[in-house]
Amino acid sequence: MMWPELVPLVPAYMDIANSRWLWLSTVPVVLVVLLQATIFLRRAWNDGKEMGLSEQKLKTGFKTGIISAIGPSIAVLAGMLALIATVGGPVAWMRLTVIGSVAFELPAAELGVSQFGYSLGDEGITETAYATAVWAMTLGGTGWLLVSAFGTRHMETVRTKISNGNETLIPIISAAAMLGAFAYFLSGEITAGTPETGSVAVGGLAMLGLLHLADSRDVQWLREWALGAAMLVGLLAGVALRVTVGSWW
Template sequence: MVWHELAPIAPAYMEIANSPWLWLSTVPVVLAVLLQATLFLRRAWNDGREMGLSEEKLKTGFKTGLISAIGPSVAVLAGMLALIATVGGPVAWMRLTVIGSVAFELPAAELGVSQFGYSLGDEGITETAYATAVWSMTLGGTGWLLVSAFGTRHMETFRTKISNGNEKLLPVISAAAMLGAFAYFLSGEVTAGTPETGSVAVGGLAMLALLHLADSRDIQWIREWSLGIAMFVGLLAGVAVQVTVGGWW
């Protein structure tokens, strides 16, 4: 009797959110993403050979990309646990397979159910409110997919026009674009609070130290693991700041 009183009661809509039919409906989407990743990997490998890259360099690039993906994957996995508790396993699996942004998915789902006066996790959420949340997540993420589908082929032409035909500027423009993208994502974290600021600062310093060590001693494996190690060190630093001093702002 005490157990029934203490045990949390799952909202009624979660029966639909975790239904077998919904699991089956997400499988084609996930398979399409896996097929796409396989085709991209195969194309990149073949193009690398055509460009004259050696097998050693191709394997090094593959390992570097694989290792660098570990950090972001852990963050997505942690976010998926939160998303599973609110919209169910199938939708969380499908959405984070396609987009991978918990920072978008959770607010989109909250926006959907809020139109009916609910908040995620409420016991009284109806099936209609849940369906609206799923549609909000799906339709809200189509913009990124459409830009990727119809705009990617024009990116190289656009980059060439910016460089005005100067091939020496192309690596500079590409590096500047990457730095701008990282700076955009980090700017919100730096101002989010003390733990976030500490995490970014320590992670950045760790990355610089690892790259300096790799270049000065010509250690290839450090170059490959540098991003993953720096992200992990930054994560530990953020947790340490949160536990010891908390947030100052």
């Protein structure tokens, strides 16, 4: 009896993409990120004490930050699954540890392999094409890291100059900058399709409702959980719309 030849379901380049040596090469990068996060948290805690903040307020801020990170982390985890399927586990782990933007990493990888006439997931992708994709992802994200490294320390000076020395304007400017950043990220999603629009709308309404409830009942823990909960509700709403109605535009 002749057995049919088995056709591999995984592209050949994925053997390199998930190799032991590539896993080992990504470990130092991830460790550096973890070290930076540890140093930053330690400095923030110590500086908060020097500014006169009580330990209770510091713990509340720390807990609020952890809770607020849950929503974005779920989105990054979902995107990481797609990235693992195309560029392998090690590179996906490294890239999303450093940058965390699937919206950038996937197009950058696609741009790299397209120079050799391939598309992500093609079985015939060569090692050179895969290496080019990884270089495109890495070098393409370098600009953000350089701006953060050399420009962050000057942001406070810029903010003070914008407020023209008026201390009452500084919180307003900071809030406006934060709202502008959120609006910038959402502007492209609102018109991307029905699930995206619904996700933004439901998440925004959930945030308003939770904050109103927290203010009317004076529930502190609800304020802390509001952002993370609203993001999770919006994410679930987008998934539900995608599964049920799809996209109408």
